[in-house]
Amino acid sequence: IARANQLSSVRLSPRSVCDLELLATGGFSPLDRFMGRCDYLRVIGEMRLADGAIFPIPVTLPVGETDGLQIGREVALRSPKNELLAVMLVEEIYEWDRMQEAAEVYRTTDSRHPLVAEMASWGRFYISGPLRVLSLPKHYDFPELRHTPQQVRALLVRLGRANVVAFQTRNPMHRAHEELTRRAAQAVDGTLLIHPSVGLTNPGDVDHYTRVRSYKALVERYYDPRRTLLSLLPLAMRMAGPRSALWHAIIRRNYGANYLIVGRDHASPGRNAKGEPFYGPYEAQQLCSRFSEEIGVRILCYADMVYLPAEDRYEERHRVPRSAKSLALSGTEARERYLACGRPLPAWFTRPEVMRELARAYPPKHQRGFCIWLTGLPSAGKSTIADVIAVKLVEHGRRVTLLDGDVVRTHLSKGLDFSREGRDTNVLRIGFVASEVVRHNGAVICAAISPYQATRDRVRLMIGEESFIVVFVNTPLEVCERRDVKGIYARARASQIKGVTGIDAPYEPPADPDLVLDTCQDSPEECAQKVIELLRERGFLRN
Numbered sequence: 001i002a003r004a005n006q007l008s009s010v011r012l013s014p015r016s017v018c019d020l021e022l023l024a025t026g027g028f029s030p031l032d033r034f035m036g037r038c039d040y041l042r043v044i045g046e047m048r049l050a051d052g053a054i055f056p057i058p059v060t061l062p063v064g065e066t067d068g069l070q071i072g073r074e075v076a077l078r079s080p081k082n083e084l085l086a087v088m089l090v091e092e093i094y095e096w097d098r099m100q101e102a103a104e105v106y107r108t109t110d111s112r113h114p115l116v117a118e119m120a121s122w123g124r125f126y127i128s129g130p131l132r133v134l135s136l137p138k139h140y141d142f143p144e145l146r147h148t149p150q151q152v153r154a155l156l157v158r159l160g161r162a163n164v165v166a167f168q169t170r171n172p173m174h175r176a177h178e179e180l181t182r183r184a185a186q187a188v189d190g191t192l193l194i195h196p197s198v199g200l201t202n203p204g205d206v207d208h209y210t211r212v213r214s215y216k217a218l219v220e221r222y223y224d225p226r227r228t229l230l231s232l233l234p235l236a237m238r239m240a241g242p243r244s245a246l247w248h249a250i251i252r253r254n255y256g257a258n259y260l261i262v263g264r265d266h267a268s269p270g271r272n273a274k275g276e277p278f279y280g281p282y283e284a285q286q287l288c289s290r291f292s293e294e295i296g297v298r299i300l301c302y303a304d305m306v307y308l309p310a311e312d313r314y315e316e317r318h319r320v321p322r323s324a325k326s327l328a329l330s331g332t333e334a335r336e337r338y339l340a341c342g343r344p345l346p347a348w349f350t351r352p353e354v355m356r357e358l359a360r361a362y363p364p365k366h367q368r369g370f371c372i373w374l375t376g377l378p379s380a381g382k383s384t385i386a387d388v389i390a391v392k393l394v395e396h397g398r399r400v401t402l403l404d405g406d407v408v409r410t411h412l413s414k415g416l417d418f419s420r421e422g423r424d425t426n427v428l429r430i431g432f433v434a435s436e437v438v439r440h441n442g443a444v445i446c447a448a449i450s451p452y453q454a455t456r457d458r459v460r461l462m463i464g465e466e467s468f469i470v471v472f473v474n475t476p477l478e479v480c481e482r483r484d485v486k487g488i489y490a491r492a493r494a495s496q497i498k499g500v501t502g503i504d505a506p507y508e509p510p511a512d513p514d515l516v517l518d519t520c521q522d523s524p525e526e527c528a529q530k531v532i533e534l535l536r537e538r539g540f541l542r543n
């Protein structure tokens with residue numbers, strides 16, 4: 001350790017910390033290091049490591065700059081909190097291509113895909129080399145449910161069944177999932193390994209504390225302890241649909257499972273900018289089944305489970321006769337139609353223990369936080385409208401935080417310039433503060449030019465899709481220039497300043513705003529009123 005402290009170091013992102021842990025414990029076996037170039041290229045192109053072993057997801061370590069890094073020298077890998085985790089002997093430093101990785105692994109370059117969006121913030125280089133792990137990342141939450149692959153295998157042996165069925169999840173488990181897992185374990189007379197991912201999951205997912213409390217309650221009350229094991233997997237998910245599913249199977253093999261349950265839409269992120277799903281609902285099952293033999297994990301494929309009220313039981317959708325009445329709820333519907341309105345979830349859908357945890361995490365919508373994000377050219381009217389909205393919300397009895405780009409630049413973002421980088425930093429700082437406010441169920445209004453779609457998309461991810469409302473203040477440039485509240489257009493025309501949005505710096509109008517305001521036609525009060533109405537429609541304000 002003393003020697004490692006002399007080395008130059010790389011600060012890992014939370015994602016890379018998760019990856020490091022699974023590399024170190026054998027969760028990613030046969031991979032034991034962040035990928036070098038040969039492995040990387042073959043993995044993104046053919047889903048195989050350089051030696052031919054199947055491995056569908058790149059596990060790489062991005063770095064921003066290469067100062068202090070040298071081939072043949074060691075580098076210390078540190079956690080975001082600066083704890084020393086490992087030492088890498090650097091063997092390779094190579095550039096990677098974000099669009100190529102996005103297109104090959106995720107099959108899209110749409111920044112609505114959470115990984116495609118996140119990759120924009122990764123460094124330009126990947127580094128690789130053998131690792132010496134000095135201390136595994138510490139987890140203070142649920143220590144009794146955290147096990148290495150070796151420990152899980154030992155626990156499974158003690159349960160004494162030859163077959164082990166793993167269940168991957170990033171969501172609360174409802175009765176349909178319970179049914180699915182119980183059936184799967186019975187079908188092969190196996191032990192059930194409930195193995196939720198608790199590293200990074202899809203932004204906007206139910207937080208893992210809530211989920212784990214509910215898994216624990218379920219396992220204690222509703223599963224057979226002689227054939228069930230609950231263990232937490234510190235996996236940073238990639239949401240790559242079929243490729244992710246295959247990866248999940250390989251990881252579970254390393255933990256001692258020989259079966260994996262794959263339902264519909266496995267590891268699917270939401271929808272793309274056109275509103276279409278990124279992957280077909282059964283593609284994951286097809287891909288996994290194709291490689292099942294090679295990886296040594298059989299796939300138990302299930303369609304949707306639906307509830308038959310007449311018989312009080314669950315059945316797969318395609319086995320239900322057309323004439324029979326069946327019920328189903330999606331996770332989104334459960335949140336929007338029940339929890340958001342303060343209604344209890346139906347007993348056929350969810351166990352009361354799970355319901356209680358979810359109700360705690362999801363108060364009714366009018367008590368929840370949201371972020372109004374006003375974007376538009378300078379002098380479009382963002383600050384003016386934001387002020388009116390803020391007053392209206394306070395009048396309604398909400399607590400409001402106003403983050404005005406200009407004002408933020410006088411303290412939080414003091415000294416940042418108007419280059420693309422300076423603007424992105426400013427917008428991401430605003431986004432960060434806004435996400436904290438929203439997380440604590442406050443209302444926040446942000447008014448910043450925020451000219452770049454990709455940056456706004458990153459803010460959307462920080463805040464969460466449902467709580468992020470983009471309002472495009474669509475005032476034509478001529479009008480903005482005539483208003484010129486701060487005189488910046490005049491100074492731009494006189495060539496006194498450079499890089500003014502709309503004149504010699506770009507403005508990318510939002511691709512999919514929640515609301516577009518026309519300040520030439522409507523007064524500031526009318527514009528603000530439209531926003532208030534939208535908040536009402538979405539349930540954030542009580543009528």
Ligand code: ADP
Nearest residue numbers: 378379380381382383384483485519522523524
């Ligand atoms: P931004 O924050 O977008 O740079 P400001 O709100 O500071 O813009 O300035 C907009 C200017 O336009 C203000 O002087 C405001 O009075 C004027 N204005 C005229 N009509 C409207 C409208 N309908 N909505 C907002 N601002 C308007």
Ligand code: ADP
Nearest residue numbers: 405406418423426448449450486498499500501
């Ligand atoms: P951004 O979203 O680009 O960070 P902000 O809303 O934080 O924008 O701040 C923009 C404000 O900064 C403008 O209202 C304007 O007064 C001032 N400003 C100074 N120079 C420039 C410039 N080159 N381009 C745009 N705005 C500028």
